[in-house]
Amino acid sequence: MKKTVLEIEVRYFAGMRERAGRDSEVVETAAGTPAELYAELRARHGFALEQAHLRVAVNDAFAKWETPLSPGDSVVYIPPVAGG
Template sequence: MSNIDVAPNTEATMTINVLYFASLADEANCQEEAVSVEQSTSLTELYEQLSQKHRFSRPQAELRVAVNDYFAKWTDQIYDGDSVVFITPVAGG
């Protein structure tokens, strides 16, 4: 697991555990990382920050997001210690 800091230098930060699967794991070059972000960060903002950092090829509109094992809305706030998963589309037959 890697650790990155995507928050500006402020005192009001929190640590989020982010899990990646499929193409996102390949592009992030890891399956899991702890990230430090501002306390007011939404899931949309988190994905935007990580997308810039890792140069993700998938736009947010193609993904689902889950927080602490439950599907979430992109506008939801996240809290210190949360576990976030970005879920890519799955095909099967």
């Protein structure tokens, strides 16, 4: 069965922004979850961090890695934070 292709907006911050060379991008993907999408983006941009070192936000709220993605969702991968 053919997987549905979704348009997802991905925004990048800090080291991931620099590595990707952009603040954001709209990706067409067959990934159904933030975890599957990260595997694709990691291969494309060469992100060093493993998923276990990140958190993920969907539509500006912390989300689980296995949350199903919907068309037009906005995803942010959150590298280890360093405020304070």
